[in-house]
Amino acid sequence: MSSSPQALGHLPIDGRDRSEAATAWAFSLPSIGFMTVMLFGPVLAVFVISLTDWQFGDPNPAFAGLKNYAELIADPVFWTALFNTGFYVGIVVPASVFGGLGIALLISGLTRLGTFYRAIHFIPVMVTTVAAALAWEALLHPTIGLLNHILRAMGLPGHNWLQEPALVMPVLCVLGVWETLGFTMVLFLAGLSSIPNELYDAAAIDGADGIWDRFVTVTWPMLGPVTLFVFIVTATRAFKVFDFVAVLTQGGPNKASEVLMYTIYSEGFLFLRTGYASALTVVFLAIILAFTLVQSKIFDKRVHYE
Numbered sequence: 001m002s003s004s005p006q007a008l009g010h011l012p013i014d015g016r017d018r019s020e021a022a023t024a025w026a027f028s029l030p031s032i033g034f035m036t037v038m039l040f041g042p043v044l045a046v047f048v049i050s051l052t053d054w055q056f057g058d059p060n061p062a063f064a065g066l067k068n069y070a071e072l073i074a075d076p077v078f079w080t081a082l083f084n085t086g087f088y089v090g091i092v093v094p095a096s097v098f099g100g101l102g103i104a105l106l107i108s109g110l111t112r113l114g115t116f117y118r119a120i121h122f123i124p125v126m127v128t129t130v131a132a133a134l135a136w137e138a139l140l141h142p143t144i145g146l147l148n149h150i151l152r153a154m155g156l157p158g159h160n161w162l163q164e165p166a167l168v169m170p171v172l173c174v175l176g177v178w179e180t181l182g183f184t185m186v187l188f189l190a191g192l193s194s195i196p197n198e199l200y201d202a203a204a205i206d207g208a209d210g211i212w213d214r215f216v217t218v219t220w221p222m223l224g225p226v227t228l229f230v231f232i233v234t235a236t237r238a239f240k241v242f243d244f245v246a247v248l249t250q251g252g253p254n255k256a257s258e259v260l261m262y263t264i265y266s267e268g269f270l271f272l273r274t275g276y277a278s279a280l281t282v283v284f285l286a287i288i289l290a291f292t293l294v295q296s297k298i299f300d301k302r303v304h305y306e
Helices: 013-050 067-074 076-108 114-126 129-139 146-153 165-193 197-205 211-222 224-239 243-249 260-270 274-300
Strands: none
Touching: 013 274, 067 274, 076 114, 076 165, 076 224, 076 260, 114 165, 129 146, 129 165, 129 243, 165 224, 165 243, 197 211, 211 224, 224 274, 243 260, 260 274
C-alpha cells in the first residue's frame, strides 16, 4: 500500500512549484522595487518632463507634446554636439581598448616590476577628473605651458591647444585615452590571468608556439567576454564625457568642443530650460541604449564563453 504525497506531508508538484515561485517573488520584490524607484522612475520622470515646457522654478508647466523634440531636431547646436560626441567616442573607445590590451599583454609578461607598472598606468583612473583637468590646463597653456616650451625648444611652433577649433577635440580625445587606458588595462589583466596555461601548452603541441600564433589561437578568443564588457563600459563612459569639457573649454571655441552631456548641462542648469534639457536627455539615453545593443549583437557572435 503506497502513501500519497499528501499523506507524507508533502505538497503536490504543482503546489510545490507555486510555493517556490511565490518565495522567489517575495525575495525579488525588494530588489525590483528598488530598481524601479532608482532607475526606471527617474527615466520615466525625465520623459514626462520632456513633454512639457517646464523651466526650472516654474510652478505651472504646460503640456508641450513633441515641441521640445522638434526644436531639438532643428537645433544646430544639438547636431554639433552629437557630431563631437561621436568623434570623441570613435577615437577614445578603440584607442583605449586596444591600447589597454597592449599594455596588459606587455605587463603580464613581466616577471619584475609588474606591480610598479600596473600602479603607474592606473594612476589616471584614481585621480579625480577635475584635478587632472586643471593639471592638463597648466601643461597646455599657450604661453607658460610645459608642452609649448618643449616644442619651442625643439624649434617647433607652439599652439593654443584648447582654443583652436581644429585642435580642441583631438586634444580632448588624447586626454580621454590617457584617463581610460589604466581602467581597460586592469580589466584585460584580470582576463589574462584567468586563461589556463594548459591551453597554451596544447597550442604549442599543435604548432602554435609563436607570440602571434599564441595570441590569435588562444589569448584573443579567450578574452572574448572581457573584450565585450570592456567595449561596452568604455563606450558608455566615453559618451558621458563632461568634466574635461566643463573645466577646460566650456564647449568652445565657437562650439568646437560642445558635447551632448555639456549641452544637457547648459540647457538644464545654466539656461534653466528643464523641459528641453529633458528631451536632450531622453535622446541621449536612446543613443546609448541603441549603441550598446548594436555593439552587443556584433561582438556577441564572436565571443567565446567558457
